[in-house]
Amino acid sequence: RFDHRPPSDPYCQALYPFCPTGDPAGHIPYMRGSDVISVFRLQTPVWEFKYGDLLGKFHIMHDAIGFSSSETGRNYTMEWYELFQLGNCTFPHLIEDKLAPFWCNQGAACFFGGIDDVHWKQNGTLEKVGEIS
Numbered sequence: 551r552f553d554h555r556p557p558s559d560p561y562c563q564a565l566y567p568f569c570p571t572g573d574p575a576g577h578i579p580y581m582r583g584s585d586v587i588s589v590f591r592l593q594t595p596v597w598e599f600k601y602g603d604l605l606g607k608f609h610i611m612h613d614a615i616g617f618s619s620s621e622t623g624r625n626y627t628m629e630w631y632e633l634f635q636l637g638n639c640t641f642p643h644l645i646e647d648k649l650a651p652f653w654c655n656q657g658a659a660c661f662f663g664g665i666d667d668v669h670w671k672q673n674g675t676l677e678k679v680g681e682i683s
Contacts, residue, residue, distance in 0.1 A: 555656065555658075556656070558633070558634070558654070558656055559652070559654070561643070561645065561652070561654070562633075562634045562638060562654035562656075563634065564633060564634050564635055565635055566635065568631060568633050568658065568660070569631060569658075569660035569662065571662045571663070571664075572660045572661055572662040573661065573662075576661075577661075578661050579624070579626060579661075579663070581619055581621075582621060584621070585619050585620060585621045585622075585683075586620040586621075586681055586682070586683045587617050587618065587619055587620070587681065587682040587683070588617070588618040588620070588678055588680075588681050589615065589616070589617060589678070589679055589680045589681065589682060590615065590616030590617070590618070590665065590676055590677060590678050590679065591613070591615070591616075591675060591676075591677045591678075591679045592613065592614040592615065592616050592627065592629075592665070592670045592674070592675065592676055593611050593612065593613050593614075593670075593674045593675040594606075594611065594612050594669070594670065594673040594674030594675070595607075595610065595611055595612070595673070595674065596610045596611060596612045596636070597636065598612075598673045598674070606674070611674070612629075613629075613630075614627055614628060614629040614630075615627070615628045615629075616628075616665040616670075616676070618665070624663065625663070625664055625665040626661060626662065626663055626664070626665070627661070627662055627663075627664065627665050627666070628659060628660070628661045629659070629660050630657055630658070630659055630660075631657055631658065631659075631660045632655065632656070632657045633654075633656045633657055633658065634654040634655075634656065638654040638655070639653065639654055639655035639656075639657065
């Protein structure tokens with residue numbers, strides 16, 4: 551485990567903030583040992599917001615994990631997100647003063663409250679896969 555992230559090149563800039571609705575310190579919500587947590591598989595085609603199911607036909611998918619507490623009724627989602635937007639991390643950049651293709655592909659886990667049931671059901675998969683107790 552690392553206590554820091556490698557420095558990013560100033561060329562890599564995000565248009566949108568990383569994990570805007572997650573805990574600012576990156577903490578996972580506390581759950582009691584007596585709680586039963588339902589675990590959900592969440593999946594949609596990458597870039598479905600822009601291209602619909604096109605990339606899904608090639609099995610290029612975005613996955614997440616959903617959690618639901620039986621004690622509190624609260625739901626949570628954990629997703630892996632790119633820090634510099636999907637296009638920047640998916641495709642390399644060719645920059646004049648760099649010898650090789652250049653990547654802006656750092657990412658991190660984002661844990662936030664809620665599961666967007668409508669989004670996952672309408673665009674892909676929301677499926678209960680188990681329970682943790």
